[in-house]
Amino acid sequence: xxxxKLANLLVNYxxxxxxxxxxxxxxxxxxxxxxxxxxxxxLKAGANPEVHVTLPGFKEMLLKNGDRxxxxxxxxxxxxxxSDYDALLTIWGDYNTRELTGVDPMxxxxxxxxxxxxxxxxxxxIAEGKAKxxxxxxxxxxxxxxxxxxLEEYEDFVYNAGLMHEDNPTEKWKAVSEQQEKICSFLNxxxxxxxxxLDTDLTLCVEGRKWINCDGKENFPDGEVFTTPIRxxxxxxxxxxxxxxxxxxxxxxxxxxFENGKVVKASAAKxxxxxxxxxxxxxxxxxxxxxxxxxxxxIQRFTKNILFDEKIGGTIHLAVGSGMEETGGTNxxxxxxxxICDMREHGKIYADDELIYEKGQFLINF
Numbered sequence: 001x002x003x004x005k006l007a008n009l010l011v012n013y014x015x016x017x018x019x020x021x022x023x024x025x026x027x028x029x030x031x032x033x034x035x036x037x038x039x040x041x042x043l044k045a046g047a048n049p050e051v052h053v054t055l056p057g058f059k060e061m062l063l064k065n066g067d068r069x070x071x072x073x074x075x076x077x078x079x080x081x082x083s084d085y086d087a088l089l090t091i092w093g094d095y096n097t098r099e100l101t102g103v104d105p106m107x108x109x110x111x112x113x114x115x116x117x118x119x120x121x122x123x124x125x126i127a128e129g130k131a132k133x134x135x136x137x138x139x140x141x142x143x144x145x146x147x148x149x150x151l152e153e154y155e156d157f158v159y160n161a162g163l164m165h166e167d168n169p170t171e172k173w174k175a176v177s178e179q180q181e182k183i184c185s186f187l188n189x190x191x192x193x194x195x196x197x198l199d200t201d202l203t204l205c206v207e208g209r210k211w212i213n214c215d216g217k218e219n220f221p222d223g224e225v226f227t228t229p230i231r232x233x234x235x236x237x238x239x240x241x242x243x244x245x246x247x248x249x250x251x252x253x254x255x256x257x258f259e260n261g262k263v264v265k266a267s268a269a270k271x272x273x274x275x276x277x278x279x280x281x282x283x284x285x286x287x288x289x290x291x292x293x294x295x296x297x298x299i300q301r302f303t304k305n306i307l308f309d310e311k312i313g314g315t316i317h318l319a320v321g322s323g324m325e326e327t328g329g330t331n332x333x334x335x336x337x338x339x340i341c342d343m344r345e346h347g348k349i350y351a352d353d354e355l356i357y358e359k360g361q362f363l364i365n366f
Contacts, residue, residue: 002155002164006136007037007222010163011045013170014134015087024081026052027091031138032092043135047087055096057060065113066237071107072114086131087236090309091181093138097135097146100248105277106268109334113282116334120322124220127326136162136220137307147303150190156200161299161308162221176223182366183225184211187351193229193291195352197343198239199255202318204291205233209328214292214311223296223311228329232261235290237320241342242302242309244268244275250304251275254339256320262286263320284333288324292316293349293357294340306338314344315359 011017023042027035030186035051042049062070099197100108104254125131137143138160144154163169191207209227216222251271263286268275279286297313310317321336323329341347342360349357356364 002159003034004037004164005164005169007034007041009169009216010038010089010136010220011041013045013173014220015089015132017045017047017087020045021045021086022084022085023049023088023089024052024085025048025049025091026054026360027089027138028054028056028249028253030095030140031091031093033145034136034138038089038091039252048143052081056099060099061101063100063107064268066107068110069292071110074115074118079118079283080117082118088131088133090133091138092135092305093140093143094104095142096138097142097304101188105247105249105274108276112334114323115171116332119334120325120332123126123322124325127324132217134218134220135307137289137305143187143303147301149303157301157303158221161296161311162216162337163298168292169309171334173216173222179212179366180213180215180223180225181294183293183362184213187211187225187227187366189359192350192352195341195347196237197290197341198241198349199345199349200236200238200341200344202234202236202238202258204229204235204288206230206291210326212324212327219307219311221296221299221311223299223306223313224292224294224317226290226292226324228327228331229291229307230329230331231286234258234300235260237244238341240318240339241315242340243304244305245306246278246337248272248275256318256339258288261288264318268331278335281335282333283322284331285321285335287320287331287333289317289321289329289331289333290319290338292315292318292338302340309340312340312342314342315345315347316341316343316347 253269257265293313294312321333344360
């Protein structure tokens with residue numbers, strides 16, 4: 001029942017598919033129960049759905065054994081999908097969440113870098129309203145294990161975070177959208193943001209930037225508002241509470257110091273060499289592509305899955321690397337690495353020197 005509810009919501013709320021839309025569903029074979037229901041709903045909507053099933057081990061094989069020419073090869077299928085399709089659904093849920101742990105970071109960087117232009121073109125299509133993308137999670141044993149839960153517990157966590165326990169999840173998400181739009185409208189009037197927490201005091205300029213209401217249209221479940229700061233305006237330091245995970249690598253106790261927008265000092269208690277290698281991927285990787293506030297208070301625990309972790313109500317997250325064109329941001333990079341700071345005990349946010357947020361809650365009545 002919850003799978004059918006989720007499929008209905010994705011097709012009719014997140015994508016709002018219409019007759020003739022070219023729609024691709026990308027997932028591992030573990031997610032077939034959800035794939036089938038989404039496919040069924042897409043047909044009802046009159047769209048033309050297709051399925052791309054990924055199998056375990058093949059990406060790892062390429063990244064470990066491919067030469068430079070193979071790592072830089074871009075499939076014409078991928079080009080067609082990102083250039084021509086109207087909608088793309090990515091369903092996460094694999095056999096092994098740490099499949100890429102043993103891969104050389106330089107191979108990963110090479111594979112990502114050559115695809116940067118294609119991804120940026122796809123993001124531009126999304127910003128222009130010419131394409132839609134959404135990513136969601138199907139509960140699997142490996143993801144449950146990563147989160148420290150049984151599969152049944154993890155299923156409840158995933159579906160409850162998306163409000164699938166409600167009689168009408170779509171109406172609930174419409175209400176979330178309205179509430180978050182008020183937050184965005186408020187923040188759109190502000191010029192300077194200051195974030196203060198444990199070992200954290202960071203200022204950034206957002207004047208002229210647009211705050212985006214993440215209400216289940218591009219991630220599901222959702223629950224955040226974000227923007228891209230002015231590139232050279234970020235100054236100060238930030239310490240991230242939870243492990244930062246990127247390409248299956250876990251980096252603990254990340255601390256970044258910014259001067260005029262750029263990371264000038266970076267350290268980690270574990271995985272520091274990997275952190276530095278990612279920051280050196282390209283010029284844009286040391287600048288901020290996103291600053292965001294998590295607003296989904298139905299998510300209260302860290303699960304090592306960024307889809308959920310960056311939405312934790314009472315947290316903020318910062319991403320180094322590429323920004324979204326829809327915010328007005330211009331930073332380009334093949335990297336986009338979200339890192340999370342818990343604000344529920346010590347956190348404060350000031351907007352134009354006014355305290356608007358404390359201990360994980362907005363102080364403004366929206």
